Amino acid sequence: MKRFLNKLFVFTIILVFFIISTGSFKYYTLVIGVIVSAITTYLFESSIVKKTLRLYDVLKLLYLFKYIVYFVKAEIHAHLELVEIILFNKPIKPAIVAVPYHVESDYGVTLIALTVTNTPGTIVLNIDTNSKLMYIHWINASTFNPDEARLIITSGFEKLVEKIFG
Amino acid sequence: MIKRDVLVAFSLSLLVLSISLIIWLEGYIRIATPIISSLGESYLYYSYNPWYSNYTSFSLNVVSAIIWDYRGFDTFLETTVLMASIIAIYTLLRGFEEKVFLQPKGLSTITKTATKIVIPLIIAYALAIATHGQLTPGGGFQGGATLAVISSLIIAVYSLEFLYYMGYRSKRLVVIRGLCLIGLIIVAITPLLIGFILNTKSYIFQNMSKEDSFISMPSFLFDAPLAGSIFFYNVFELLIVFTGLTTALMLLSLRDVELKKAFEVREVYE
Numbered sequence: 001m002k003r004f005l006n007k008l009f010v011f012t013i014i015l016v017f018f019i020i021s022t023g024s025f026k027y028y029t030l031v032i033g034v035i036v037s038a039i040t041t042y043l044f045e046s047s048i049v050k051k052t053l054r055l056y057d058v059l060k061l062l063y064l065f066k067y068i069v070y071f072v073k074a075e076i077h078a079h080l081e082l083v084e085i086i087l088f089n090k091p092i093k094p095a096i097v098a099v100p101y102h103v104e105s106d107y108g109v110t111l112i113a114l115t116v117t118n119t120p121g122t123i124v125l126n127i128d129t130n131s132k133l134m135y136i137h138w139i140n141a142s143t144f145n146p147d148e149a150r151l152i153i154t155s156g157f158e159k160l161v162e163k164i165f166g
Numbered sequence: 167m168i169k170r171d172v173l174v175a176f177s178l179s180l181l182v183l184s185i186s187l188i189i190w191l192e193g194y195i196r197i198a199t200p201i202i203s204s205l206g207e208s209y210l211y212y213s214y215n216p217w218y219s220n221y222t223s224f225s226l227n228v229v230s231a232i233i234w235d236y237r238g239f240d241t242f243l244e245t246t247v248l249m250a251s252i253i254a255i256y257t258l259l260r261g262f263e264e265k266v267f268l269q270p271k272g273l274s275t276i277t278k279t280a281t282k283i284v285i286p287l288i289i290a291y292a293l294a295i296a297t298h299g300q301l302t303p304g305g306g307f308q309g310g311a312t313l314a315v316i317s318s319l320i321i322a323v324y325s326l327e328f329l330y331y332m333g334y335r336s337k338r339l340v341v342i343r344g345l346c347l348i349g350l351i352i353v354a355i356t357p358l359l360i361g362f363i364l365n366t367k368s369y370i371f372q373n374m375s376k377e378d379s380f381i382s383m384p385s386f387l388f389d390a391p392l393a394g395s396i397f398f399y400n401v402f403e404l405l406i407v408f409t410g411l412t413t414a415l416m417l418l419s420l421r422d423v424e425l426k427k428a429f430e431v432r433e434v435y436e
Contacts (some may be wrong), residue, residue, distance in 0.1 A: 028390035
């Protein structure tokens with residue numbers, strides 16, 4: 001079968017989600033779940049995973065764990081900064097900066113943008129796919145230079161995302 | 167200004183605290199009255215009760231048992247009312263035409279990618295709600311409403327054009343809905359036909375066997391109670407509600423160009 005691993009990957013995720021959402025592990029649930037996930041896999045597999053997966057790609061999951069650890073660290077750091085601003089009236093300098101990105105895949109861009117939005121203090125307002133720029137609202141803009149801003153905000157995430165999604 | 171903020175924060179936290187207190191207390195003391203009416207008691211007693219096979223419907227979810235078994239005909243009419251309301255939207259917008267290739271843009275890559283992942287999961291969840299309607303809270307209508315979320319997401323994120331690209335047309339959806347409604351009727355009269363062939367007594371909307379009629383829908387599938395016709399009704403209802411709500415969403419988000427003729431028709435009548 002063509003792209004067997006892709007299909008298996010999508011199928012497993014949907015089946016696990018189905019079983020968790022029903023909360024039962026009976027034959028009835030399993031049979032219906034297999035039917036439902038087979039149909040949805042057939043319909044959506046090609047649009048969800050564009051490139052052909054290989055067995056070697058499983059190792060990339062390890063980078064995902066590394067990413068989560070890095071993300072939690074960044075989150076705590078950003079929270080502490082914001083707490084300082086709120087409690088001790090630290091002066092702020094809100095601005096919108098253009099930050100370049102070098103990730104190719106859609107998933108990589110999305111992951112970076114959502115992480116940056118999720119960390120307090122920075123929000124991705126818009127994304128320009130032609131010139132590869134993210135417009136980020138930054139509560140304490142220490143620099144307006146795009147490359148320096150990239151070093152501070154996104155480069156750490158980008159390195160790991162490139163390893164996960166290529 | 168700051169005083170007001172503090173007041174709002176305090177009252178909100180008080181609200182959350184009181185709600186959580188009520189939830190916590192529920193385990194220790196009675197909040198609602200302990201008296202249940204005799205009718206309600208009989209529903210609770212018989213809705214899943216294999217020892218009284220003439221009264222039970224083999225549905226662990228009492229609401230599903232009431233909706234599709236004890237008052238099945240009523241729910242069938244409710245479903246047709248939904249169909250009638252869609253027809254009302256049609257008559258309001260008569261003269262519209264669906265045009266493809268209007269070059270839509272949609273939202274940014276981030277939103278599109280995130281939606282792309284969520285859509286198959288929503289489909290799986292909606293079908294889980296509908297097919298487990300006789301076991302856990304949920305059912306056909308809830309599943310269909312959940313499934314209709316994907317159409318609204320697609321319209322908002324990818325634009326209406328993408329639904330056309332996927333093959334959705336309001337006329338096709340109407341045909342599917344009609345077929346599912348016929349399917350509901352077929353399930354409802356199946357016991358009657360079997361009774362006619364076997365020359366015994368049977369009823370329309372009959373689910374399990376009754377005192378004077380031994381005809382019964384399948385009560386178990388593998389190891390879980392199927393509740394006979396309730397399962398089939400739920401599946402058909404899922405498709406009916408999904409196509410109905412999707413048609414309504416599609417018609418309400420028609421573009422200006424598509425509605426041109428509809429406006430002309432209205433002007434003539436005015």
